[in-house]
Amino acid sequence: MKIANKKVTAERLVRDALEKAKHFSDYNIFTFLNEEGALKKAREIDEKIKRGEKVGKLAGVPYALKDNFLSPEGETTASAHILEGFKSPIMATSVKKLEDEGAIMIGRTNLDAFAHGSSTENSYFGPTLNAYDRERVAGGSSGGSAVAVALDIVEFATGTDTGGSIRQPASFNGVYGLKPTYGCISRYGVVAMASSTDCIGFFTKTPEDMDLLMSVASGRDPKDMTTLPDYYNAGDGLTDAACPSDTLQAAQAKSSRSTEHAASVKPSRIGIVKDFDNESVDKEIRLALKNKIDLLKSKGYEIVELEMPALKYALAAYYIIVPAEVASNLSRYDGVRYGFRSEKTKDLDSLYIDTRSEGFMPENKRRIMIGNFVLSSGFYDAYFLKAAKARTLIIKEYEKAFSKCDFILTPVSPNPAFKLGEKVNDPVSMYLEDVMSVSLNLAGVPGLAIPAGKTKNGLPVGLQLIGPRRSDKSLIEFSKVLNDNNEGGKN
Amino acid sequence: MEIKREDILHLADLSEFKLSEKEVESLGKDLQDIIKYISQLDKLDTENIEPTYQVFEMENVWRDDEILEQDATREELLALTKEAKDNQIKVPKVL
Numbered sequence: 001m002k003i004a005n006k007k008v009t010a011e012r013l014v015r016d017a018l019e020k021a022k023h024f025s026d027y028n029i030f031t032f033l034n035e036e037g038a039l040k041k042a043r044e045i046d047e048k049i050k051r052g053e054k055v056g057k058l059a060g061v062p063y064a065l066k067d068n069f070l071s072p073e074g075e076t077t078a079s080a081h082i083l084e085g086f087k088s089p090i091m092a093t094s095v096k097k098l099e100d101e102g103a104i105m106i107g108r109t110n111l112d113a114f115a116h117g118s119s120t121e122n123s124y125f126g127p128t129l130n131a132y133d134r135e136r137v138a139g140g141s142s143g144g145s146a147v148a149v150a151l152d153i154v155e156f157a158t159g160t161d162t163g164g165s166i167r168q169p170a171s172f173n174g175v176y177g178l179k180p181t182y183g184c185i186s187r188y189g190v191v192a193m194a195s196s197t198d199c200i201g202f203f204t205k206t207p208e209d210m211d212l213l214m215s216v217a218s219g220r221d222p223k224d225m226t227t228l229p230d231y232y233n234a235g236d237g238l239t240d241a242a243c244p245s246d247t248l249q250a251a252q253a254k255s256s257r258s259t260e261h262a263a264s265v266k267p268s269r270i271g272i273v274k275d276f277d278n279e280s281v282d283k284e285i286r287l288a289l290k291n292k293i294d295l296l297k298s299k300g301y302e303i304v305e306l307e308m309p310a311l312k313y314a315l316a317a318y319y320i321i322v323p324a325e326v327a328s329n330l331s332r333y334d335g336v337r338y339g340f341r342s343e344k345t346k347d348l349d350s351l352y353i354d355t356r357s358e359g360f361m362p363e364n365k366r367r368i369m370i371g372n373f374v375l376s377s378g379f380y381d382a383y384f385l386k387a388a389k390a391r392t393l394i395i396k397e398y399e400k401a402f403s404k405c406d407f408i409l410t411p412v413s414p415n416p417a418f419k420l421g422e423k424v425n426d427p428v429s430m431y432l433e434d435v436m437s438v439s440l441n442l443a444g445v446p447g448l449a450i451p452a453g454k455t456k457n458g459l460p461v462g463l464q465l466i467g468p469r470r471s472d473k474s475l476i477e478f479s480k481v482l483n484d485n486n487e488g489g490k491n
Numbered sequence: 492m493e494i495k496r497e498d499i500l501h502l503a504d505l506s507e508f509k510l511s512e513k514e515v516e517s518l519g520k521d522l523q524d525i526i527k528y529i530s531q532l533d534k535l536d537t538e539n540i541e542p543t544y545q546v547f548e549m550e551n552v553w554r555d556d557e558i559l560e561q562d563a564t565r566e567e568l569l570a571l572t573k574e575a576k577d578n579q580i581k582v583p584k585v586l
Contacts, residue, residue: 089563089564089567089568089571090562090563183547196545196546197546222554226545228549310535316528316530316532319525320529320532327506334507335573337571338572341573346583347584347585348582348583348584350583351583352507353508353509357509357510360508362514362517365506365508365514366518366522366525369502369503369505369506369508369518370522372505373502376505382533385542386535387529388543388544389541389543390535390537392541392543393535395543426524427524428524428525431525442546443546469548
């Protein structure tokens with residue numbers, strides 16, 4: 001990525017990015033453009049460079065922020081009506097880390113409201129258009145971020161991935177998208193969707209950029225007790241000096257588990273999942289997978305066929321566990337403390353009810369109601385408890401798989417980008433788009449979406465590389481082996 | 492299982508939603524489809540399997556019991572609400 005220096009000023013980089021953002025305004029990528037704030041920061045960095053002072057690793061790099069990250073610049077709306085007018089007084093830890101290194105947020109990007117969706121059509125602000133075909137969806141939920149990178153408006157964008165929300169839009173728009181290991185990057189200051197599967201990650205045009213961003217953003221955060229010690233930069237996660245001793249012991253005690261990754265491993269065996277390569281998957285996606293498998297074989301890698309029968313239940317388990325957590329996390333939106341409040345309500349009860357009824361999108365309502373259904377007495381054992389047990393089986397299946405291979409290569413989704421409006425009124429067919437991405441979130445393992453060519457009609461095809469927990473760095477490194485055409489980004 | 496009109500109204504009540512007649516109908520259909528889909532878990536054998544509720548591998552992350560510096564002040568937080576008075580958030584009558 002281009003970093004500001006004496007020859008290329010941060011102001012130039014930021015002005016270019018803002019100009020491109022305006023040029024592509026009809027794609028509906030941004031919910032807010034940070035013109036004043038971004039230019040002010042750029043000038044400050046340029047002053048520093050002029051004075052010969054030290055600047056950060058991301059000095060003057062323009063980036064786009066998914067609109068569910070809290071920061072004081074612009075409103076944080078999560079593309080939801082119910083957060084209208086919410087100007088956060090706090091900044092997410094991940095945003096702070098990026099900005100401390102000199103990255104400059106030029107705008108906030110569109111998403112499915114509260115990240116509920118796989119197309120960005122569930123946004124209160126309308127859908128974002130696909131970078132390659134304006135009649136098709138951007139994917140979701142981080143659709144705006146994916147398109148901002150694909151159209152080369154910014155060097156990188158942030159995303160959140162609860163069940164595929166980074167990887168699927170990355171694959172629909174031909175860029176890299178990483179869902180790291182659960183707990184790798186702090187979730188502090190990011191609008192919660194499902195706390196046990198939410199992950200923070202990035203969209204980039206190259207694996208090198210992804211590595212740089214991970215080295216900046218990962219690590220333990222006292223404000224998020226579910227962050228892991230800083231294994232990304234340390235190699236194995238067990239040498240972080242800032243890590244309290246009891247935590248260190250816990251980490252060491254569990255480090256022998258097969259889901260853990262030994263940093264020294266050089267990948268040689270790549271797994272493929274038989275169940276993910278069948279008639280229900282688009283022909284051209286299957287072909288892209290075959291091409292990459294052939295490439296790996298020609299480079300001397302061993303291909304291991306995996307049987308992972310529990311994965312076909314991952315989607316059902318996911319659409320029980322995640323709505324349950326959604327129902328709980330979204331109960332906080334009541335119109336009292338921040339955001340939208342319904343007017344002329346007669347008492348407190350109607351304030352809650354009217355605000356929530358007017359403020360949530362239909363998909364938000366579906367998920368909250370499904371969540372309350374699977375958690376209700378009488379249904380808890382049959383649905384929520386059953387799904388939690390299925391989750392155990394899925395984790396075990398990944399553990400077993402990683403005893404036979406180093407990484408797994410699969411499609412990201414069964415189809416390339418679909419037409420706008422095609423699935424928006426059929427929730428189950430929309431959910432089926434997530435069938436190959438959700439199991440990673442249930443298991444907490446990392447997945448990297450990589451560009452893998454295009455269909456005959458010019459739509460990008462993505463594949464996903466899956467690794468054991470904490471293998472993020474080697475996963476990114478390994479993706480370079482698969483990049484034979486220098487893919488990533490439209491321009 | 493079949494989702495009836497009263498089930499939808501009950502779930503709306505639990506969720507603090509007031510649904511229009513149109514929503515009762517459309518959500519009713521959607522929820523029926525979704526529940527039909529997730530019910531396929533019945534077929535998965537989970538005999539003697541322990542449930543997993545979280546995938547964070549550590550337990551008991553301790554810290555000292557002291558108040559850390561806060562990111563937002565009381566004034567900043569109160570400024571987010573529609574109406575505040577005497578350092579309190581104002582809402583319509585409760586009873």
